[in-house]
Amino acid sequence: MHKALYRMFRPMTFSDVVGQEHITRTLKNQIANDNTAHAYLFCGTRGTGKTSTAKIFARSINCISPVDFEPCNSCEICTGIIEESIMDVVEIDAASNNGVDDVRELRENVKYPPSRGKYKVYIIDEVHMLSQGAFNALLKTLEEPPPYVVFILATTEAHKLPATILSRCQRFEFKRIGMDDAVQRMRHVCEQTGVQADDDALSLIAMSSQGAMRDALSVLDQCISYTSECIRYDDVVSLLGTVDYQTISSMSGAIVDSNIKACLEIVNEAVVWGKDLRHFIQKLIEHFRNIMVMQMGPSNGDMIQLTDHMKELVAKQSQSITPQEAIRNIKILSQVQNDMKYSTHPRIMLEVAAMKLCTPSEDESVEGLISRIARIESIVNKGGIQPSKPERQIEKQSPEKVETCGIAKASAEASSGAASKQKCDSYKCSEKTIDVSTGMDTEPLWKELLRVIKQDKKVPVQAMLKEGKPQGMEGSMIIVVFDDAFGFHKQALSKNETISYINGVLKRITGENMGIKLFLESEVNVNVQDSLEKDTALEMLEEIFPPEMIEIIGPSEE
Structure with missing residues (x-):
């Protein structure tokens, strides 16, 4: 009869x-110091060696001829404990013996000294499964047992134990098995059994076991049965039904590049191959978590349980995304993973999430706004662009000439009536008059320009252009005005390569040589009709702007 590897190599x-x-x-x-305690509590996740350590400790304190304070496993006491022919070591499953009567029977047996060994050891596995009455019955015996009795309690959920039990035990926390240690142990098992295995295959098994050595050996045993030749990475992927890391990396790369089509194709492939979409999302969340950790510094590589090749993929992608974007992606995927529990259409939910992840510019949530701001700040910092300070100055002069911003001019015309007011037809910028043709509707052209730029994956350029407002045409040039608060947008877009790109897009759309000119509101002075009275102008300005933003500058005394 076949014996499982985790039992064979315990x-x-x-x-x-x-x-x-x-x-x-x-x-x-x-x-070594002969100061063993009367009660121990072994805590930790499954498959980390709690019960095995308890049995080794039980043999060690009873061994006739220990070697370096470890059991020899060859004397009559050790062999008797291993073969379970000596009743001095008792293993109790608390999951099936959790009643008060079971603990009372244990208390009666404690009175009898060991038959052959030095100590009588009780190993109570899954001790958190005991009832409240059973804990109360065990309490007194656990506090003051006979000098020849040692209790070893093992549990995966120590928080469920009463404080009165915890305070009477020496507590040992078993940690998860690291990936390198797990791979090394599996390599040793393969050598002992004459099985060949690739390093990538063993690494994938170690990652899937999540720190449980028993789970890793169980999967390895399954892989040995799956193939009689060398165990390869693809064999483990097929056997576990998991998603290979290259697919996860491709999916995250498509998200970073805002490639919705590629994302949907990857999701479709996962569905065709029968992959569990919840597991797919879990792996994607872990990947973005690894990116976030890697962005905090290369020294954090030890916190990522991946092979060196996989770490290189993570490090490369971490340079194309901001930490805020990684956090946003994790939150969206976590929400979808939770909602999938109650949905009958997990594929549709994942596809909708992919589209949302690829379009942060359309996301109006707090995370989306933070992500977009972080992206713009990153572009500004890399380009060495310093945001300009808004300098809004409204000049109050004689009734013959009042200069103000274009938006105030439009409001003045609306409130004073079309009969007595004439539409302004010029911008004065840097002492140069710019004739603006207001007859042409630039709105459709502006929307098409933003759409094509977004299609070209130039999301930062599109996001900054959206903050400007087209005011008309000056010949073949579109006049775009930004609020003074967006001065750094204007500076970033005014770079030669960016202007050349935008002009090229306009030529692709219209087939003509067109361009774009960028101005701030504070740079633009509009001539209002001479007959406009100064008090009326101030009145209208106060309707548009808060009083603290308006500064009246009187005539010069010179």
Whole structure:
């Protein structure tokens, strides 16, 4: 009959226990100094060696001829404990023996001394499953047991134990097995069994086990049955039904590039191959988490349980995305993963999430706005562009000439009536008059320009252009005016390569040589009709702007 690998290669000495040196060293020192406690509590996730360590400790304190304070596993006491022919070591499953009567029977048996060994050891596995009455019945015995009795309690959920039990035990926390330790142990098992395996395959098994050595050996045992030849990465992917890391990397790359089509194709491929979409999202969340950790510094690579090749992929993608965008992606995917529990259409939910991830410019949530601001700040910092300080100055002069911004001029015309007012037809910028043709409707052209720029994956350029307002045409040039608060947008867009790109897009749209001119409101002075009275102008300005933003500058005394 076949014996499972995790049973065949169960640790027999403290040195065989993987990744728990902080515990095995302490227990060996207690044995050496002859100061063993009467009650121990072994905590930790499944498959980390709690029960195996308890059995090794039970043999160590009873061994006739220990070797370096470890069991020899060859004397009559050790062999008797291994073969379960000696009743001095009792293993109890608290999941099926959790009643008060079971604990009372244990209390009666505690009275009898060990038959052959030095200590009588009770190993209570999954102790958190005991009932409240059973805990109360065990309490007194656990506090003051006979000198020859040692209790070892093992649990995966220590928080469920009463404080009165916890305070009477020495507590040892078993940590998850690291990927390198798990791969090394599986490599040793493969050598002992004559099986060949690729390093990438063993690394994938270690990652899927999530720090549980028993789970890793169980999967390895399954892979050995799956193929009689060398165990390869693709074999593990097929057997586990998981998603290979290259697919996850391609999906995240498509998200970063805002390539919705590629995202939908990857999702479709995952569905065709029968992948679990919840597991797919989980792997994607872990990937963006790894990107976020990598962005905090290369020294954090130890916090990422991946192979060197996979870490290189993560490091490369971390340079194309901001931490705020990674956080936004994690939040969206986590919400979708939670909503999938109650949905009958997980594929549609994942596709909608992919489209949302690819269009941060359309996301009006707080995370989306933060992500867009972070992207713009990153562009500004990389380009060395310093945001300009808004300098709004309204000049109050004689009734013959009042100069103000274009938006105030439009309001003045609307409130004073079309009969007595004439539409302004010029912008004065930097002492140069710009004739603006207001007859042409630039709105359709402006919308098409923004659409094509977004289609070209120039999201930062599109996002900054959206803050400007087209005011008309000066010949073949579109006049765009920005609010003074968006001065750094104007500076960023005024770079030669950016202007050349925008002009090229306009030529692609219209087939003609067209261009764009950018101005701030504070740079634009509009001539209002001479008959406009100064009090009326001030009145209208106050309707548009808060009083604290209006500064009246009187005539010069010179």
